[in-house]
Amino acid sequence: MEIWRLPISASQRGKLISAGYTSLSSLSSISSSDLARELNVSESEAMNILKVASHSRGSETSNASCSIVEGAQSAWDMLHDEESLMHITTSSADLDNILGGGIHCKEVTEIGGVPGIGKTQLGIQIAVNVQIPNDFGGLGGNSIYIDTEGSFMVERAFQIAEACIEDMSEYNRFLRKDFQECKIKMQPQDILENIFYFRICSYTEQIALINYLDKFLSEHKDVKVIVVDSVTFHFRQDFDDMALRTRVLSGMALKLMNLAKRFSLAVVLLNQVTTKHTEASFQLALALGDSWSHTCTNRIVLYWNGNERYAYIDKSPSLRSA
Amino acid sequence: MELLDVGLTEVRSALLQISEIVAPPYQTALSLMEQRFQNEHLGGHFPTGLKGLDAALCGGIPFGVLTELVGPAGIGKTQFCLKLSLLASLPTNYGGLDGRVIYIDVESKFSSRRLLEIGLRSFPEIFQMKEMAQEMAGRILVLRPTSLAEFTQSLEQIKVSLLQNQVKMLVIDSMAALVSGEHEQGARRQQTLSWHISFIKSLAEFSRIPVVVTNQVRSRNHDDASRYCFQVQSRDGAIETPMQYDSHLVAALGIQWAHAVTTRLVLEAKSGERFIKVAKSPISPPLAFPFHITSSGISLLSDDGKEVMGPEINAIHYQGHNEIINFGMEGLH
Numbered sequence: 001m002e003i004w005r006l007p008i009s010a011s012q013r014g015k016l017i018s019a020g021y022t023s024l025s026s027l028s029s030i031s032s033s034d035l036a037r038e039l040n041v042s043e044s045e046a047m048n049i050l051k052v053a054s055h056s057r058g059s060e061t062s063n064a065s066c067s068i069v070e071g072a073q074s075a076w077d078m079l080h081d082e083e084s085l086m087h088i089t090t091s092s093a094d095l096d097n098i099l100g101g102g103i104h105c106k107e108v109t110e111i112g113g114v115p116g117i118g119k120t121q122l123g124i125q126i127a128v129n130v131q132i133p134n135d136f137g138g139l140g141g142n143s144i145y146i147d148t149e150g151s152f153m154v155e156r157a158f159q160i161a162e163a164c165i166e167d168m169s170e171y172n173r174f175l176r177k178d179f180q181e182c183k184i185k186m187q188p189q190d191i192l193e194n195i196f197y198f199r200i201c202s203y204t205e206q207i208a209l210i211n212y213l214d215k216f217l218s219e220h221k222d223v224k225v226i227v228v229d230s231v232t233f234h235f236r237q238d239f240d241d242m243a244l245r246t247r248v249l250s251g252m253a254l255k256l257m258n259l260a261k262r263f264s265l266a267v268v269l270l271n272q273v274t275t276k277h278t279e280a281s282f283q284l285a286l287a288l289g290d291s292w293s294h295t296c297t298n299r300i301v302l303y304w305n306g307n308e309r310y311a312y313i314d315k316s317p318s319l320r321s322a
Numbered sequence: 323m324e325l326l327d328v329g330l331t332e333v334r335s336a337l338l339q340i341s342e343i344v345a346p347p348y349q350t351a352l353s354l355m356e357q358r359f360q361n362e363h364l365g366g367h368f369p370t371g372l373k374g375l376d377a378a379l380c381g382g383i384p385f386g387v388l389t390e391l392v393g394p395a396g397i398g399k400t401q402f403c404l405k406l407s408l409l410a411s412l413p414t415n416y417g418g419l420d421g422r423v424i425y426i427d428v429e430s431k432f433s434s435r436r437l438l439e440i441g442l443r444s445f446p447e448i449f450q451m452k453e454m455a456q457e458m459a460g461r462i463l464v465l466r467p468t469s470l471a472e473f474t475q476s477l478e479q480i481k482v483s484l485l486q487n488q489v490k491m492l493v494i495d496s497m498a499a500l501v502s503g504e505h506e507q508g509a510r511r512q513q514t515l516s517w518h519i520s521f522i523k524s525l526a527e528f529s530r531i532p533v534v535v536t537n538q539v540r541s542r543n544h545d546d547a548s549r550y551c552f553q554v555q556s557r558d559g560a561i562e563t564p565m566q567y568d569s570h571l572v573a574a575l576g577i578q579w580a581h582a583v584t585t586r587l588v589l590e591a592k593s594g595e596r597f598i599k600v601a602k603s604p605i606s607p608p609l610a611f612p613f614h615i616t617s618s619g620i621s622l623l624s625d626d627g628k629e630v631m632g633p634e635i636n637a638i639h640y641q642g643h644n645e646i647i648n649f650g651m652e653g654l655h
Contacts, residue, residue: 115580116602150387150527151584153604155380201524211337233581272581 104298105139105224105266108257110231112271113302119270120151121160122302123227126268127195128160130225132168141224141265142194144216146209148233152197161188196223206231207248210255217263226259230270253296269296368491368532369417371409371444372613372622375598378606383532384585388523392537392573393589397596398615399536400431402589403493405619406534408441410491411461416445421490422461424480426473428499432464443618470500470514477521484529492525496536498574515575519582535583539571571639592639598622 103109103126113119127143134140145152165188200206217223231252260267367381376382383389383406391399407425412418425432438459441449449455467473483489494500501515526533573580573588580586586602599610612623 115577115583116586120604149582149584150523151604153380153384156605159605199527201527208340215338230581273577 103225103266103268106260106264107297108253108260108267108269109298109300110269110271110296111300111302112273114273117302119302120229121156123229123268123270124152124157124160126225127227128157128164128191130266131191131194132164139224142196142220142222144196144198144213144223144226146198146200146206146226146228148200148206148228148230150199151229154192157192157195158188161191164191194222196220203248207252210252210259213259217259217265221263223263223265225266225268226256227268228256228270230272232272257297368406368410368419370406371417372611372620374609374611374622375600378600378609378611379585379603380605383534384605385532386527386530387533387584388526388582389532389534389585389587390537390573390583391534391587391589392539394539394571394591397589397591398613398620399589400495401436401615402620403495403534403536404432404437405440405444407462407491407493408437408444408458408619410532411458412445412448416448419490421488422463423491423493424489425462425464426476426492426494427464427466428473428494428496430466431495434459437462439617440619443616467500473500474518477518477525481521481525484525484531489529489531491531492522492533494522494533494535496538497579498536498538501575502538516578519579523582537579538574540574542572590639595623 111119111122123145127145130139130141130143132140198209200209213226256267256269259265367376367379367384369376369382391402393399403425407423409417410419410421410423413420438449438455441455441458448458465476467476480489480492522533522535573586580602583602584604585600588599588601590597590599595612596614597610598613600606600608613620614623
């Protein structure tokens with residue numbers, strides 16, 4: 001590995017290169033005091049540089065025997081992982097069917113639609129459903145609800161929680177009436193207590209929160225879903241520099257995907273629509289542009305067809321459009 | 323990393339610390355609910371006095387979010403706003419918010435005489451006493467901006483005085499009139515509007531007051547998008563055409579505005595009757611209530627809403643309105 005890839009500050013790198021050290025192997029045989037003298041830096045800084053260099057070199061050679069490229073997993077192992085993944089039900093059998101069982105964990109799902117079609121409702125429903133305990137086929141986890149528009153109504157969440165508990169007790173009665181009477185000990189208040197609600201008022205807060213989530217998630221390991229409603233709101237208002245917007249958004253998306261994979265939770269993003277001019281006519285498309293549409297793993301569009309609401313799977317690595 | 327001349331780990335930890343400080347604190351949904359019920363009037367909703375509507379909206383107009391009234395001209399939006407402002411100025415034992423109301427009147431439709439008439443008919447015990455009537459009316463502050471720039475200025479002032487002067491409600495009548503007066507078109511208009519949208523929303527949010535905004539309608543262009551690209555591919559025109567020409571009116575201000583409001587109440591006239599429909603709301607099902615305008619404001623003809631299916635809830639009809647006017651004229655003779 002070359003020197004320029006080491007994670008040290010630019011001035012230190014510059015000094016190393018000007019002193020003639022261009023590859024790691026040349027650093028391996030020198031002591032820290034010699035390095036300090038040659039580079040004209042303090043001894044602790046030199047020790048730091050050597051430590052960083054040996055660390056990156058060590059990780060490169062150790063796995064040489066078991067994998068050709070570091071960090072890759074064989075496809076077979078991944079299949080095994082995927083089968084053991086849990087899904088979060090959306091409480092709609094058809095939607096679950098086309099999603100392949102529900103919202104997948106470890107993936108980012110984007111749901112978009114016109115105003116008033118039920119995106120926030122679906123988001124609240126998912127935040128409640130993830131708390132269904134394991135006995136009933138759920139994940140039994142907590143949820144984080146990030147609200148950018150202020151459309152999270154607590155009363156509605158309460159209603160949904162009550163209905164969820166009713167469903168569970170009916171299911172209980174239906175299946176287990178022969179066996180012992182398992183009472184549902186959950187109350188709607190408990191469900192509400194497990195939803196962590198963040199209210200974001202600007203896009204800097206949004207970025208900061210996603211950075212902070214890393215720490216938050218390591219403290220609260222039970223969280224199994226993050227719902228962001230909606231991810232576009234702050235980015236559509238007076239954002240002059242489009243290039244900056246794209247960069248910020250893709251950075252955010254990468255971080256979210258990272259979080260999803262590391263803590264094996266599901267990320268659900270709710271998106272708005274905008275009009276797009278294609279083929280000499282205006283059509284509806286999800287907001288934030290084409291580059292954003294590449295960043296999410298799954299995409300569901302909710303729309304009106306006749307008198308009913310329909311869902312359309314626009315993009316998914318494993319499922320057909322439906 | 324290049325800018326600050328420090329190592330990667332330091333940059334990362336700095337980023338983390340900054341993010342931690344900037345990120346807003348969390349609340350569990352349960353504590354949110356408890357907080358709302360304890361601190362706010364009636365759990366965060368402002369009852370409108372129309373029983374069916376209040377029941378549908380879980381108590382009334384919600385605090386802290388935008389509620390939009392959209393409908394064709396002459397259907398009763400300003401009447402509704404007048405009634406709401408009156409209600410808000412009343413003391414709490416009469417169902418009001420006991421505070422001031424800022425009424426932003428763009429089209430000069432505010433009639434204080436009508437306001438007092440509504441007050442006299444609905445709450446005679448208060449309004450017959452002249453001092454009380456004066457006090458109640460004195461709580462409603464009317465602003466008349468003549469341009470968008472003036473409106474922007476007054477918004478900034480409003481933000482400052484919101485917490486100090488006990489303002490409990492903001493009514494903007496009408497938003498569309500403000501924006502339509504501007505000369506810019508297309509994308510630039512969207513940009514100026516979007517600044518106002520986020521500003522008003524943040525105003526509503528941090529002061530937890532109900533904000534009611536009125537909107538106009540315009541006729542639907544052929545350019546209006548109503549379908550996604552995957553829908554266009556299925557070319558069976560039989561289903562699409564009747565729906566397309568069902569209503570020629572759509573709400574003004576575009577789809578970005580439609581996303582930004584939390585609750586949308588559509589007022590329309592259909593076959594001689596007027597309806598108020600809950601078109602978009604996180605808490606209630608799509609319901610339509612028939613109403614009529616009386617000397618005491620607006621009253622519902624029936625408290626049970628009729629459930630409206632599908633996108634019909636968003637459609638705005640304007641049929642049979644002339645009959646209403648003629649009927650009114652006959653009644654006067």
